Amino acid sequence: MKQRKKDGKISTLYKKYQNNRDVISFFSGAMGLDIGLSKAGLHVVIGQDFEPACVETMKANGHKVLGGDIRNIEPETMLQLSGLHKGEPFLICGGPPCQPFSTAGKRLGINDPRGSLFMDYIRMIDYIRPRFFIMENVKGIMSAPLKHVPAAEYDKNDPKQKLGTVLDVILAEFDKLGYKTVYGILDAVNYGVPQFRERFVLIGSRDNEDIFLPFPTHFQMHQNPEYRWKAVGEAIKDLEENPGEYSKLSGDRKKYIHLVPEGGNWRDLPAELIPLAMGGAYESGGGKVGFYRRLSYSQPAPTVTTAPAQKATMLCHPNQDRPLSVKEYARIQQFPDDWIFTGTVAAKYKQIGNAVPVGLAKAIGQAIIATADKTSTIQTKRFRGTSVHNKIKNAMELGGSDGTN
Numbered sequence: 001m002k003q004r005k006k007d008g009k010i011s012t013l014y015k016k017y018q019n020n021r022d023v024i025s026f027f028s029g030a031m032g033l034d035i036g037l038s039k040a041g042l043h044v045v046i047g048q049d050f051e052p053a054c055v056e057t058m059k060a061n062g063h064k065v066l067g068g069d070i071r072n073i074e075p076e077t078m079l080q081l082s083g084l085h086k087g088e089p090f091l092i093c094g095g096p097p098c099q100p101f102s103t104a105g106k107r108l109g110i111n112d113p114r115g116s117l118f119m120d121y122i123r124m125i126d127y128i129r130p131r132f133f134i135m136e137n138v139k140g141i142m143s144a145p146l147k148h149v150p151a152a153e154y155d156k157n158d159p160k161q162k163l164g165t166v167l168d169v170i171l172a173e174f175d176k177l178g179y180k181t182v183y184g185i186l187d188a189v190n191y192g193v194p195q196f197r198e199r200f201v202l203i204g205s206r207d208n209e210d211i212f213l214p215f216p217t218h219f220q221m222h223q224n225p226e227y228r229w230k231a232v233g234e235a236i237k238d239l240e241e242n243p244g245e246y247s248k249l250s251g252d253r254k255k256y257i258h259l260v261p262e263g264g265n266w267r268d269l270p271a272e273l274i275p276l277a278m279g280g281a282y283e284s285g286g287g288k289v290g291f292y293r294r295l296s297y298s299q300p301a302p303t304v305t306t307a308p309a310q311k312a313t314m315l316c317h318p319n320q321d322r323p324l325s326v327k328e329y330a331r332i333q334q335f336p337d338d339w340i341f342t343g344t345v346a347a348k349y350k351q352i353g354n355a356v357p358v359g360l361a362k363a364i365g366q367a368i369i370a371t372a373d374k375t376s377t378i379q380t381k382r383f384r385g386t387s388v389h390n391k392i393k394n395a396m397e398l399g400g401s402d403g404t405n
Contacts, residue, residue, distance in 0.1 A: 014087035014131070014206075021369075024082055024128065026070060026094035026121060029054050030341060030351035031063065032333055033093055033136065036361020041369055042091060045082045048073065053343035054351055060340040070096075070120045075127035086129055091368065093134040095356070096121040122173050125204075132211070132368050135170075135202040136356055139185045142167055142200055170202075179204035182211045186360060190216035193357040194230040195301040195332050201364060211371050214363035232318065233297030236328040243317075245345055246325035247309035252277075254321050256292055262318045263296030265289055281312065290314060295324070301332050306353035307346070326352070334358035 021042050025034050028047035038044055046064045049055055055067035066073065066081060079085065096118045125133050146169065147160035155161055167183075174181050183202035188195055191214065205211045222228045249257065256277040260268050266278060266288065275282045278291060294316045295301055301315070308315035308323040315324050324332070326345060329352045331337075341348040370376035 014129070017085075017088045017090075017131070018372075020084075020088055020131075021090045022082070022084060022088070023091045023093060024078055024084070024089050024124075024130070026092065026124060027096055027117075028058060028065070028094070030057050030335070030339075030355045031061070032335065032352075032355030032358055033095070033134070033361045034063075035335065035339075036356065036358040036363075037091070037093065037365040039358065039362045040365025042365055045084065045089075046078065048078070051351075053347040056342040057340065057351060060342050070117060070124075073120075075124045078124065079128060086127070087131075089128060089130040090372070091132045091134065092125055092128060092130040093136075094121055095136045118170065119173075122177070125174075125179075126177050129206060131206050131372070132209075133179070133204045134364060134368075135204075137200045137202075139198045139200050141170075142185060174202075174204055177204075179206055180208050180211065181205075182213060184213050186213060186364075188357040188360040189229050189300045190218055191357075191359045191363040192218045192230055193300075193332075193334060193359040194232055194235045195304060195357060197303045197357055197360070199356065199360070203364070203368060205371070209371050210376065212367055212376060214367040217363060229300050231298050232295050232301050232332065235331040235334075236324075237297060239325070239328055239331070240320070243320075243322075243325035244327035245348075246328075247323050247345055247349070249309055249316075249322060253292075253309075253311060253314075257294065257314070257316050258321045260292050260294045260316075262294055263299060265293040266291040279311075288312070292316075294318060304329055304332055304353050306350040308349060308353075329353070 023034070023037055023042050023044045025031070025044050025047040028034060028049045029051070031044075031047060034044040034047060044063070046066060047058050048066045048068075048070065049058070050067070050069050052067070055065055058065040064081065066078065082089070097116060121135065143163045144166040145161050145163055146165040147158065149155070149161060159165065171181060181202055181204045183200065185198050186201050188197040188199070201213060203211050203213065218227055218229055220229055256269060256273065259270065259273070260266070266274060269277055269292065278288070281288060281291065290305070290313045291311055293302070293314050295318050297318045304315060305313040307313050308329070316322065317324060317328070326341065326348045327337075329349060330339065330341070333352050333355050334357055335352070335355075341351055343351070367376070
């Protein structure tokens with residue numbers, strides 16, 4: 001976990017809003033992040049997304065949403081719709097895509113976040129001035145250079161080719177806004193999610209508060225089973241008889257996946273069938289671990305993708321010859337069973353696969369609430385054995401409720 005400090009006194013300008021726990025969400029998708037924050041004890045007042053299926057999903061679940069391109073949305077509009085004032089929201093959250101796009105015919109750089117929707121996220125934070133913000137993204141953003149070139153063309157003297165320069169730009173933009181930041185890579189499996197899923201998470205504080213990333217709550221090994229990693233079986237095994245809708249596998253793909261054992265992939269196929277099953281990918285480089293992949297009930301799932309029936313990103317049921325169903329996907333991402341997803345089956349997979357797991361989002365929310373409530377301090381000289389977990393867990397639980405009545 002890395003932290004950037006800001007000098008100065010805690011702002012008193014917005015002190016009258018210090019008890020506010022309202023959240024404005026951007027790039028909300030299917031609301032995995034929002035659900036987790038709600039479970040932590042926060043109140044998401046409005047969401048935003050460009051994708052029509054995501055907008056309809058939010059509406060179907062009774063949430064206020066502003067659909068449309070964030071580039072065409074004024075922050076004043078979001079405040080008006082939320083019923084809040086400048087400086088009043090507790091939190092702004094979102095995962096802005098940081099890949100560049102062309103504006104007015106100008107491309108700023110192959111990887112430059114200043115030419116992406118990230119700057120519109122910055123624009124919202126700058127105007128609305130929430131007490132905290134969350135920005136989440138793919139883990140590769142930590143090491144991404146501003147300029148990608150083939151290895152043979154690499155120039156060590158070109159500062160834009162230096163690893164991590166994308167993150168440097170992002171941090172500099174938040175620094176201009178006066179926000180103290182902390183950031184790092186979090187793996188959802190360490191927060192009670194039955195899935196390995198690493199995400200870049202950056203938290204910002206307007207008022208120079210002692211923000212921190214959430215401590216792990218679950219571990220690969222622990223004397224108490226309650227604190228061990230969660231496996232796929234715990235999430236979906238009860239759905240075997242009634243899995244709900246799912247994509248169909250083509251005849252050949254179904255034939256090959258039938259030969260793959262639980263927890264296996266293409267490498268477990270008979271040697272003489274592998275070239276036929278893999279097609280052109282057989283001669284390509286890389287591990288190709290996603291080809292003909294079948295989950296194991298006794299292990300966490302790999303990162304769920306947006307297309308579990310595709311050959312290269314296949315995520316099949318542990319003992320049935322089919323991809324995971326939409327409902328099984330949602331369970332692994334920890335959506336409530338009564339959560340409604342709209343659109344085609346493919347659109348539902350995409351919404352779920354792009355979401356932040358609910359358990360990870362809840363842990364992030366609890367950490368921020370613990371900061372706001374000043375209950376986040378852990379005082380110890382040295383942790384021994386598994387007692388470290390109890391101390392961390394107690395400190396985290398002081399930060400907020402689970403959102404249930």
